[in-house]
Amino acid sequence: MRVDIFTIFPSMFEAFLDFGVIGRAVEQGRLEVRVHDLRLGAGDPHRSVDDAPFGGGAGMVMMPEPLFRSVEQADPPRPLFLLGPAGRRFDQAVAQELVRGDGFSLLCGRYEGVDQRVKDHLVDGELSLGDFVLAGGEVAAMAIIETVGRLVPGVLGNDLSTAEESFSDGLLEYPHYTRPAEYRGWVVPEVLRSGDHGRVDRWRRAQSLARTAALRPDLIEARGGLLEEEQALLEEFGLP
Numbered sequence: 001m002r003v004d005i006f007t008i009f010p011s012m013f014e015a016f017l018d019f020g021v022i023g024r025a026v027e028q029g030r031l032e033v034r035v036h037d038l039r040l041g042a043g044d045p046h047r048s049v050d051d052a053p054f055g056g057g058a059g060m061v062m063m064p065e066p067l068f069r070s071v072e073q074a075d076p077p078r079p080l081f082l083l084g085p086a087g088r089r090f091d092q093a094v095a096q097e098l099v100r101g102d103g104f105s106l107l108c109g110r111y112e113g114v115d116q117r118v119k120d121h122l123v124d125g126e127l128s129l130g131d132f133v134l135a136g137g138e139v140a141a142m143a144i145i146e147t148v149g150r151l152v153p154g155v156l157g158n159d160l161s162t163a164e165e166s167f168s169d170g171l172l173e174y175p176h177y178t179r180p181a182e183y184r185g186w187v188v189p190e191v192l193r194s195g196d197h198g199r200v201d202r203w204r205r206a207q208s209l210a211r212t213a214a215l216r217p218d219l220i221e222a223r224g225g226l227l228e229e230e231q232a233l234l235e236e237f238g239l240p
Contacts, residue, residue, distance in 0.1 A: 001152050002032045002103035004076035005141055006067070008049055008110055010035045012138045022146055025155040032103075033145065034074070038062075041070035050111050059112035067107065067118050077103030079124035083137030083144075084109050087126030090144060094127070098144075099151040106144060108137030170223050172216060174207035203237055205230075210239040 005013060013035045017026055025031035039047035043065060050060040071080065081087070083106055088094065098104050107114075107123060119126070129140045150156055177188040191203045209230055212219050220226065226234075234240070 001030070001099070001101075001149075002034065002077050003145055003148075004074060004080075004103075004105040005033065005035045005108065005145075006038055006070055006074075006076075006105070007035065007108040007136075007138055007141070008038045009108075009136070009138055010037045013142070016142050016145075020146075021155060022149050025149050025152060028154070030152050030155050031149050034076070036070055036074050036076075038066050038070050041066035041068075041073065043069075053112065057112075061112050062110060062114040062118070064115040064117045064122075067114065068122055071105075071107070071122060076105035077101075078105065080105040080107060080122070081125050081127045082107045082109060082114065082119060082123040083128070083140045084113065084126050085128050085131070085133060087128035090127045090129055090140075090147075092147070095144070095147045095151060098148045104148075106137065106141045108141055110136040170212075170219055171208040172212045172219070174204040174211070202233060206233045206237045206239055209234055213240075 007013070013033070017023060017033055017035075022031065022033075026033060038049050042048050048063070049066045050062050053059070053061045081104065106127075107118075127140070127144065129143060134140060177192055181188045181193060189203070191199055194200070209220075209226065213226070
């Protein structure tokens with residue numbers, strides 16, 4: 001999968017692309033990330049990418065020319081998304097949509113935003129991490145690349161890791177335990193030490209349902225509530 005990033009701060013991505021899951025994916029050739037400096041698309045000696053807004057007002061606006069020129073020269077994979085607060089909310093479902101394609105691109109806004117003609121005629125849509133404001137799109141781009149990149153087949157050592165984690169099926173993930181079996185008097189649940197894999201699977205499902213109902217009831221509501229068999233599973237393990 002190829003991902004192209006357009007930014008005025010390309011150096012922000014250097015360490016990010018060298019470490020962890022994404023670093024390994026890049027090293028193994030499963031993920032290709034190309035970072036483009038928007039200032040190279042500027043047509044003046046100062047490499048200007050912003051100017052004062054027509055009509056007055058606070059702040060500066062990113063000009064269309066450097067952005068159009070940078071994208072057109074790179075011919076990046078589509079869709080190309082502008083990162084900004086007005087975009088579609090990025091979540092695990094969007095990540096799963098993106099990983100089914102061959103690649104995508106991200107345009108990192110800065111200042112007060114980008115010229116409207118960029119939104120109307122250059123990008124294919126907008127993405128947002130949530131209802132808050134960042135100084136620019138770079139942090140959001142990293143979050144999206146990591147979320148999507150770890151879904152690329154072969155990036156994680158065990159592909160079941162992505163199938164069982166939080167939000168993969170609209171639920172929060174079940175709790176995890178490792179050795180020692182007892183620590184400071186806190187004991188790992190007996191079911192996880194029983195060797196009964198079928199019961200372990202049922203317990204984990206019940207825990208996911210209970211945790212989601214308690215911490216994120218909106219996710220349960222979005223699924224249309226609990227099914228009868230799910231309620232029975234909660235009762236099997238004495239969970240509310």
